[in-house]
């Protein structure tokens with residue numbers, strides 16, 4: 172079978188290795204296009220497909236039995252997946268969420284072994300590290316959901332000092348407790364200074380791109396500002412941060428690098444970053 176997309180062609184044959192994305196829903200995901208373009212760029216006989224499921228346990232049994240080599244895991248299963256895999260990477264275990272599965276075929280007909288990793292924190296660190304030395308930096312995270320948790324643990328891994336602020340105080344204090352760091356109320360934002368500020372909430376995302384989590388008069392207190400929102404890529408927060416003289420890191424970078432880390436776990440090869448970035452930029456332009 173041959174599938175033509177723009178000017179590239181993917182050949183699928185009896186030896187093609189399969190990868191996919193497990194979640195519900197998955198039809199909005201940019202990962203299939205990003206990973207297929209990357210496989211193609213390196214001439215790998217791999218294919219990546221959407222795997223929508225309403226039953227995670229059955230879905231995992233399916234990919235285990237059907238010879239899949241790896242998978243992404245997305246909403247709403249990043250936490251539920253932990254007890255269903257054979258091995259969880261220590262950082263993913265601390266975060267309490269897995270977004271990447273590596274499936275190793277076993278000798279002598281034993282069931283394949285599934286390892287779970289979290290590349291969200293790797294993507295966030297790599298994106299921010301392009302603009303800031305992470306070790307020893309002070310970083311303020313806005314938000315206390317799954318994204319904030321992955322980013323917080325990841326920054327601690329890199330030797331940064333983390334602080335948390337969040338709209339719902341109890342939730343923010345809980346995350347700060349887990350990260351063993353300080354919590355600040357949102358009303359205190361104006362008097363906080365740090366090397367970086369990260370928006371780990373959905374504030375500013377389409378369909379409300381006019382919103383921002385931080386008033387622009389506070390932005391000069393941060394050398395770098397990063398946003399996990401990638402639709403639009405140029406969020407109001409990042410536009411105002413750039414105007415205030417901050418270095419900015421957009422959500423496309425985190426999305427790209429978490430995917431690149433997945434690619435590297437699956438293939439053992441450096442990810443073709445330029446190819447992956449081009450696909451994301453092209454697709455994100457059409458959804459803003």
Ligand code: ATR
Pocket residue numbers: 313314315316317318319337338339342343371372373374
């Ligand atoms: P995710 O797993 O993607 O991080 P989540 O668990 O729903 O998503 O967390 C969303 C985060 O965005 C939370 O910190 C949430 O704040 P609350 O804990 O107060 O709910 C934050 N958030 C979402 N909408 C917000 C808004 N309009 N203003 C401020 N914070 C908001």
